[in-house]
Amino acid sequence: MSMSPALVAVGISKSFRAVQALDDVSIELHHGRVTALLGDNGAGKSTLVKCLAGIYQPDAGRFLIEGTEHRINSSRHARELGIETVHQALSVIDPLDVAENLFLNREHTRGGWAGAHIGLLDKRRMREECTATLSDLDIRIPSLRRSVGSLSGGQRQAVAIGRAVAWGQRIVLLDEPAAALGVEQTQRVLDLIANMRDQGVAVLLITHNMDRVLAVCDQAVVLYQGRKCAEVDVPDVTKDDLVSFITGARGTG
Amino acid sequence: MTRRSIHKQASTGLPSPVEAWIDRYRHDGGLRQFVVYFAFALILATFSIILHDDGFLSSSNLLNIGRQAAPIAVMAVGMAFALAAGEIDLSVGSVVALSSLVAAEMVGNHGFLIGVLAALGASVLVGVVNGLITVKVRIPSFLVTLGMLGIISGIARNWNDLQSLPIRNDRFSGLFGAGGLGPVSSLLIWIIVVGGLGHIALHHLRWGRHVLSTGANRDAANAVGINTARVKISALVASATAAGFAGILLAGRLSIGRHDLGEDYLLTVIAAVVIGGTNLFGGRASIVGAVTGALIMAMLNNGLILMGLEVADQLIARGVIIILAVALSMREAKES
């Protein structure tokens, strides 16, 4: 594992017309560590994630990935740089089935001319690998052939998480991944996060649940109205500290 | 897959293909996906009974229906891709005329192959322009293609002063309408070929999955790195190309190119596609359904004529039936 942080974002600013969603925010993600990104609704968390995922281009700021400066031009580029994302509005495609969603834009094609030139899909291989991956991650979905739109909210979320975890080699961004999940499924997501951390992935987790932060996160960055108001090592703080950062009552400067 | 892939079978045990199919069928809309096939059977049965003495079921009449259906079916396949991608192509009727004229002009002067390629090339070009303006200038495709409908119709009318251009090429007429394989009209074969290719493209090519993804949830498709702008352009090209091929089929059957071929097809084509289970607003498409929808439309047309309705009454009856059918299939779609 390289010594440089997996991802460093420096001085990120982004505004939407009159709204300054992010103002000079810097953040570091490290291999084998889980970073919590906290803040009230509208604090700018999802906007930051979208900048890191190549969906928004920041107005100012720069990114270093494994120590090398990159512009993250597009979501395709972000994926190529090893950044996988579960967005708050889930990026699953309802009419496609589970395997098709897991392999979306990374499809296996058949060998030979038809695979190489017209993109003839190898559906069987994708289904087999999907089955293996999901069972490996202990994600249970009733049928891989069913369209994702016919699954429950929790199962859809599991598909989105499974995709990020399965492909996320270096950096995984999770924007409120457990929002629609029950207790048991949430625990499974936390286990997956811990598992990724142990394998050296840099994880960014957005959540409103302080118990989860304390349970699984190593460090926390708190946004308040688009600015970074606190950056702490989780073992050094209490739940009350985190809440007071989020509400803007206190900051670490 | 990559790091975390262990290629073992799921511990829960895979459902058999039959179980998987039943499960999928139950959860993805159940019987509703088959409405178009029931409708087809129902209309066929009804006309067979009430028009029995008028020869509805005679092989020559059925062949006639198939011939009528061919251009509609081909256009419906293309339109299904435009709709699946979340766009619509209102210019298809004019592309039929343009294609027939280009084919007539070029087959006469430069022979069969150049004629066909030129007609298809002109259609592709229209699709590219439709797509580029829609995506790059961000004008909704219904406006872009409505404008294009006017432009191409004007060009077609000016082409030969509203006169038809004759096509005297046996190979062209034989392959695209007049001839066939034994008793089977070439037009029926083209329905199957285009329908089959469309079905494979939608379900078994990466492109088809990306078209559907783009129409279902453009943000999500973008988020996984799909170039949704390019996908939308390609879907409009598919629609225009299919319309161009429908123009070739009409030109072949009639042995002419003319400015008004395909003029009144738009509503029929959209109705065929929507009845067939394609969502008017993207994200759901059925090619087999669209072809069946086209057969239904041709059957209705034929039945109403055999029933002896005046042209005016036919128009009214067809309009009412189309609105009813589309309303029904859209209600089904919303419920599922």
Ligand SMILES: Nc1ncnc2c1ncn2[C@@H]1O[C@H](COP(=O)(O)OP(=O)(O)O)[C@@H](O)[C@H]1O
């Ligand atoms: N695409 C957008 N257009 C306009 N305003 C936006 C857009 N995305 C986010 N915002 C605004 O930016 C601010 C931060 O939003 P967001 O990043 O979604 O917050 P969070 O995820 O922390 O709840 C909010 O005021 C929101 O209204």
Ligand SMILES: [Mg+2]
């Ligand atoms: Mg958010």
